[in-house]
Amino acid sequence: MKKIKNKNRFEIFANKITHITGTSAAFLIAFAIILLWVITGPIFKFSDTWQLVINTGTTVITFLMVFLIQKSQNKDSKSIQLKLNELIASSEKASNRMVAIEDLTEAELDHLHKFYAQLAEKAQKEKNIRESHSIQNTSNIT
Numbered sequence: 001m002k003k004i005k006n007k008n009r010f011e012i013f014a015n016k017i018t019h020i021t022g023t024s025a026a027f028l029i030a031f032a033i034i035l036l037w038v039i040t041g042p043i044f045k046f047s048d049t050w051q052l053v054i055n056t057g058t059t060v061i062t063f064l065m066v067f068l069i070q071k072s073q074n075k076d077s078k079s080i081q082l083k084l085n086e087l088i089a090s091s092e093k094a095s096n097r098m099v100a101i102e103d104l105t106e107a108e109l110d111h112l113h114k115f116y117a118q119l120a121e122k123a124q125k126e127k128n129i130r131e132s133h134s135i136q137n138t139s140n141i142t
Helices: 002-021 025-039 048-090 104-124
Strands: none
Touching: 002 048, 025 048
């Protein structure tokens, strides 16, 4: 139970940091730090240490932010996929075969993409704009 509690703490922390760093205020603070660093250049005679401070700071922050951004994108992607799966599952005309297609290989996704491109071409040729096509009722498309 303690592991779950710690995981929730990390998730709360990561969400807060991701939210805060995506604000205008965070950008202005970062800009101010860079401006301060530039202004202090003549004071420190543009020394190697002066350059190392900004290089190290930005590298560490970038390194950590990559993981937080990836975590946030993974969570967003998963929630979007679940919402789409629910829409597909709840629609009578939608193909349930499309649920969880994000687990397919790149080649399988390419094959489906070609199928839907052909389906779009067929729909454009239809005179009745209300005609509906899906993966379920199109056996003549390869």
